[in-house]
Amino acid sequence: MKIKNAVVAHSLLSEHDIYLFREGSHTRLYDRFGAHATEKAGKAGFQFSVWAPNAEKVAVVGDFNDFQADSHLLHRRGDHSGIWEGFIAGPTLGDSYKFQITSRMGTQEKADPFARQSEEPPRSASRLCTLDYSWSDDEWMAKRRAINALDAPLSIYEVHLGSWRRIPEDGNRSLSYREMAHQLAAYVTEMGFTHVELMPVMEHPFYGSWGYQTTGYFAPTARYGTPEDFMFLIDTLHQAGIGVILDWVPSHFPADGHGLANFDGTCLYEHEDPRQGFHPDWKSSIFNLGRNEVRGFLMSSALFWLDKYHVDGLRVDAVASMLYLDYGRADGEWIPNEHGGRENLESMSFLRSLNEAVYRDHPDVQTMAEESTAWPMVSRPTYMGGLGFGMKWNMGWMNDTLKYFQQQPLFRKYQHDKLTFTIWYAFTENFVLPLSHDEVVHGKGSLIGKMPGDEWQQFANLRLLYGLMWAHPGKKLLFMGGELGQRREWQHDESLEWHVLQYPSHHGVQSWVKDLNRVYRQEKALHERDFSGDGFAWIDAQNWEESVISFLRYGKHRDDTVLVVCNFTPVPRHDYVVGAPRGGQWQEVLNSDATLYGGSGMGNLGQAEALPQAAHGHGHSLSLTVPPLSVMVFKPVPENRASS
Structure with a gap:
């Protein structure tokens, strides 16, 4: 049945909210946009708000109206903000919904950019939820400032949730958030890592993107459970004394029809000119960070995970692609900045504002940049001219060290500078030494497979690599499976090769990583002055x-x-x-x-x-x-x- 005029004019957005939204400084837009359970005139329902300035009309379609077009039309605000909103009585928790947006380009159905829960892919609608969870990590939250401090031991276990462990007896499915919670907490505690870093858990349509093609910037993927289930995973890790860092991707987003691309019939979140708005390496759209409303959207996403999910840090992906206008482009395929240079001034401004907002509101967390060039002062405060990150991945150390280890020992003396050069710049940034998933995919082979020599020498080399890494200045990051010495390159649709632990050489590597973590945490000399x-x-x-x-x-x-x-x-x-x-x-x-x-x-x-x-x-x-x-x-x- 079609219900006309069933939307009540109502707003969660004050004039001050609109001012900050237009200014690009509103960092809690998730409290105002999207779908929020509320009550109007004694009737329970949801308040819906969406930014679609170039739309001619916007409706909410969902389970509560059988996805019928125009059943619940939203009202356009009269302040030229481009916001459509309204209260709808009747929808209930768990209902699926989308925004039906009509523009000069036609009508399309879009997932809610601020949705806190999504349907499990390949379905793409948003779901109504309230994030009703009772946390039990007060002790962790009270002490985490010292745990996350720059002079504290930081040893990170990088995890892809879908392939850490699987259940072959049940169709080789992945563990759910709740199934993983106690298993992961127990294992990381046994191994002595201080933190886990989760590859992007934000909703993504293509599993094979590992989460780096994000569509739901406020929703954990439904593949492994509900938002409350994901909170349970973080809570469990915290109660075990383990910090949680999330990968976060503000550099680009996929062009899936239900996502942010051409959201209101125009390039709203992305640049219109493909020389600025299309990423040639990843075939995805680039956020228009010169648009204040987009800046606020992304900053609100970052703060959302810190506010609502108690996460202890954000690792910001592909920062180099944000900083350089010519990243991945040939001559003539990019537009210089106003000074004629290749530096992306809008991204620089955004990253500084982001880090200032994070450390202002959460001084007990860390942000980490995956930045692969020699851009200066990435992990220096903004008042010094830096980008304001807490730490930066040391890609130079990783590349030089792995190139050295791949040499036969007989010829290593001719590559000796690859070992020693890293110290020349080791203290120019607050570095994390990463042996991440990127080093064991796309035909690169496993870490043990990179080591020369016979089997004994390969394992000795791998232990030597880890020992050098843990002794070298800088915090540590190791991708899952590296601690097992598994020979197979990482496969996102398979479990780690846990069975190899029956063999002494593999079990020895695992024992070595345990002891490295133990000594690293015990010996202040190995962590207190990592950045000095x-x-x-x-x-x-x-x-x-x-x-x-x-x-x-x-x-x-x-x-x-x-x-x-x-x-x-x-x-x-x-x-x-x-x-x-x-x-x-x-x-x-x-x-x-x-x-x-x-x-x-x-x-x-x-x-x-x-x-x-x-x-x-x-x-x-x-x-x-x-x-x-x-x-x-x-x-x-x-x-x-x-x-x-």
Whole structure:
């Protein structure tokens, strides 16, 4: 039955809201737009609001009116804001709905840009919900500022929810949010990671995009459950003492018909000119960040996940593609900025405003930029001229280090600078060292598959890679499966190769990552000064002939010191002399060649004594047995303990 004029003129938007919306500074638009349960004249229903300035009429169609055209027409506000709104009695929680938008280009049905829940793909309608969840993470929220601080240990386990674990007995389906909650919390706790980073959970139509082609900027994907189920997952992780970082994609969006593209019959959210509005690499649309209403939409999305879902950080995807107007484009395919340059001034302004809003309202979280170029001051405050991110992924370290490790050990001495150069810029940003999903897809193979040599050498190399990463200045990120040493390249429609843990070499890698995390968290020298040159000093960076490096890491107090020695060849080094900043006993706290990890068992019987024999500019030195393809970490034994 068609119901005409069943929409009551009503608004959640005040004049001040409209002012901030037009200004681009409204960071809580999700409280005003979309669908909100409310009551009018004693009748329960929902208030609907949508921005469609170029529409001729807008209706809400859904389960409550059998998706009949024009059943519930919204009212256009008279303030030239382009907002359509109204109250509809009758819809109930769980109902599906869309906005039916008529313009000069015809009529189309669009999902709600501010929907908090979506139908499970391939269905594409929005669903009415209230986010009714009772949190139990007060203890975590009270202490997370210290946990997320720049001087705290940050070891991130990157997870793709659909392929971490699957249930082969049930059609090889993915775990739901609730099924995953306790399993993931228990595993991450056992492994010693401090945080998980979830690849984009925002609703996306194509599963194979891994979430990076987002359509629902306020809705967790329905593939694994409801919004409340996703809250349960985060809550469970928090109660286990584990932080949650979400991947977030403000750089581009897909052209699916139900999404943001040509939303009101015009390029509303995207640029109209394809030289600005079409992404050639990903065949997607680019947000028009010169439009204030679009800036507010994206900033509200970022704040939404922090406000409503208690997340502890946002990793912002593809920042480089936002910063450069010529990203992925040939000459003539891009439009210079007003000064004739290739820098995207609108994106720079947006990112600064975003970070200012995040840290203003949530000073106990972090934002992280995936920025793959040498753009300066990405993780420096905006008042210093920076972009305002808390941290930045160190893609240079990742590329150089993996290129080095892919060399046969015999030829590594000719690539020695790839190991040592990273320190030259290690403190120019607050870096995260990433071994992410990007390194194990699209034919790149697994991490273990990149390692040269026979099977023993491959596993020794992988342990050495992880040991170097955990000892190197910078926070840590490892993609799931890397801790297993699985040989298969990551497949998004398959579970990780958990069965390989029955083999000693794979189990040894997992044990090694556990112990790396344990020592990394225990030893302040390995995390307190990750972003300061005062926290690092070379002992010997010049031994390219033997492919051995040694260095010191310092905490805020000089008593917190560790000494690291890495051997990148399969040749053991006996009586190898390393300078030491103090005499006495040094405990061998980590040795990747221990038999526990699948190594040969060479070492120094747990400790070595620094004698008053000068070396490498220090007054004392250690004479060590350095195992093949290994990393060792030593720390000084306190004098009272050494004498007992």
